[in-house]
Amino acid sequence: MPALTISQVARQVGLQASAIRYYEQIGLLPPADRVSGQRRYDMAVLYRLSVIQRARQLGFTLEEVRQLFFGFRDAPRASARWQSLCRKKMGELDALLNDIKTVRRLLRRMMSRCHCDTLDQCGKGIFLSGKVGPKSSGKGKNWRKPDANKPSIRAIAASRR
Amino acid sequence: MPALTISQVARQVGLQASAIRYYEQIGLLPPADRVSGQRRYDMAVLYRLSVIQRARQLGFTLEEVRQLFFGFRDAPRASARWQSLCRKKMGELDALLNDIKTVRRLLRRMMSRCHCDTLDQCGKGIFLSGKVGPKSSGKGKNWRKPDANKPSIRAIAASRR
DNA sequence: CTAGAACTTCAAGTCAACTTTAAGGCAAGA
DNA sequence: TCTTGCCTTAAAGTTGACTTGAAGTTCTAG
Numbered sequence: 152m153p154a155l156t157i158s159q160v161a162r163q164v165g166l167q168a169s170a171i172r173y174y175e176q177i178g179l180l181p182p183a184d185r186v187s188g189q190r191r192y193d194m195a196v197l198y199r200l201s202v203i204q205r206a207r208q209l210g211f212t213l214e215e216v217r218q219l220f221f222g223f224r225d226a227p228r229a230s231a232r233w234q235s236l237c238r239k240k241m242g243e244l245d246a247l248l249n250d251i252k253t254v255r256r257l258l259r260r261m262m263s264r265c266h267c268d269t270l271d272q273c274g275k276g277i278f279l280s281g282k283v284g285p286k287s288s289g290k291g292k293n294w295r296k297p298d299a300n301k302p303s304i305r306a307i308a309a310s311r312r
Numbered sequence: 313m314p315a316l317t318i319s320q321v322a323r324q325v326g327l328q329a330s331a332i333r334y335y336e337q338i339g340l341l342p343p344a345d346r347v348s349g350q351r352r353y354d355m356a357v358l359y360r361l362s363v364i365q366r367a368r369q370l371g372f373t374l375e376e377v378r379q380l381f382f383g384f385r386d387a388p389r390a391s392a393r394w395q396s397l398c399r400k401k402m403g404e405l406d407a408l409l410n411d412i413k414t415v416r417r418l419l420r421r422m423m424s425r426c427h428c429d430t431l432d433q434c435g436k437g438i439f440l441s442g443k444v445g446p447k448s449s450g451k452g453k454n455w456r457k458p459d460a461n462k463p464s465i466r467a468i469a470a471s472r473r
Numbered sequence: 474c475t476a477g478a479a480c481t482t483c484a485a486g487t488c489a490a491c492t493t494t495a496a497g498g499c500a501a502g503a
Numbered sequence: 504t505c506t507t508g509c510c511t512t513a514a515a516g517t518t519g520a521c522t523t524g525a526a527g528t529t530c531t532a533g
Contacts, residue, residue: 158479169522187529189480198435205438209422210415213520220431229428237419244416251405251412254371258398258405261370267390270381274359277366319509330492348499350510374490
């Protein structure tokens with residue numbers, strides 16, 4: 152009967168021990184059995200962690216993983232849970248894809264159309280073209296361009312670990 | 313001579329005043345003139361901020377914006393600076409695009425191929441298929457699958473503000 | 474028996490780009 | 504004078520998913 156230590160488990164699934172402790176702490180893993188204070192695991196935790204890892208690969212947050220495990224009071228079948236979450240995530244990906252394409256167009260335009268000498272000149276053009284920031288254009292006092300400077304793709308680097 | 317207050321500037325460019333103070337604090341904007349302690353601006357700052365806003369739209373980090381302003385000791389022309397940064401960002405976008413496509417394929421596979429009853433069963437399958445985590449496979453003691461579970465697309469939601 | 478490796482907990486740090494809070498300053502209008 | 508409203512600073516909070524650090528305990532090899 153394999154009673155694995157935390158670092159053995161960590162090695163098996165390719166995580167740091169601290170991540171496993173963290174998952175336990177936030178309730179994604181049940182409190183582990185202890186042998187004089189130290190955690191001991193069996194194979195089941197490897198499966199559990201594999202699911203978590205796969206979900207992370209698929210772009211799910213830990214909150215979504217929590218849903219996967221505990222969220223569906225209906226839908227008891229694992230496959231149905233995956234289905235539901237995957238469909239949702241697929242939609243988010245498509246939205247992200249669109250944003251990225253928009254930004255690519257913008258980048259292309261910027262590259263081909265800017266011939267400014269100075270950034271101030273450049274900024275003047277941008278400011279006057281009104282593509283940035285709401286310049287109260289008479290449509291009512293609190294009117295805002297609908298999603299004017301929308302595609303920001305924040306944390307574009309952050310997403311690539 | 314328009315001497316704008318910080319909130320007037322903020323309204324013009326569609327930012328919060330706190331963001332402008334922050335930009336000053338991190339050195340993206342020069343210290344503003346003061347009238348009895350309060351910041352006063354002229355049109356130049358609108359252009360400056362327009363450039364920053366446009367850059368943010370294009371997916372640039374503030375660090376990259378800093379490069380745009382102060383980074384190129386060579387390349388004095390604004391257009392050349394934009395070119396260089398845009399090309400780089402374009403590459404990052406393409407990489408991100410690839411990751412997204414990979415994740416989409418994974419999502420599709422998960423949806424069509426998983427028929428598990430329980431998540432444990434699911435996890436067992438994932439674990440045994442070895443697609444998650446390095447399972448020391450005899451290629452040397454510290455061998456790791458090259459980028460095994462790579463496409464994680466962290467902060468996929470974060471990128472959509 | 475004794476190193477030192479591996480484990481424990483709890484708190485705090487990380488990253489980016491800001492925002493929020495607390496505590497206070499200054500000017501104009503009633 | 505009092506209130507309203509905008510402004511100031513410095514510090515702390517936000518978000519997610521962990522990691523790192525400090526201080527202490529336990530296991531293991533020699």
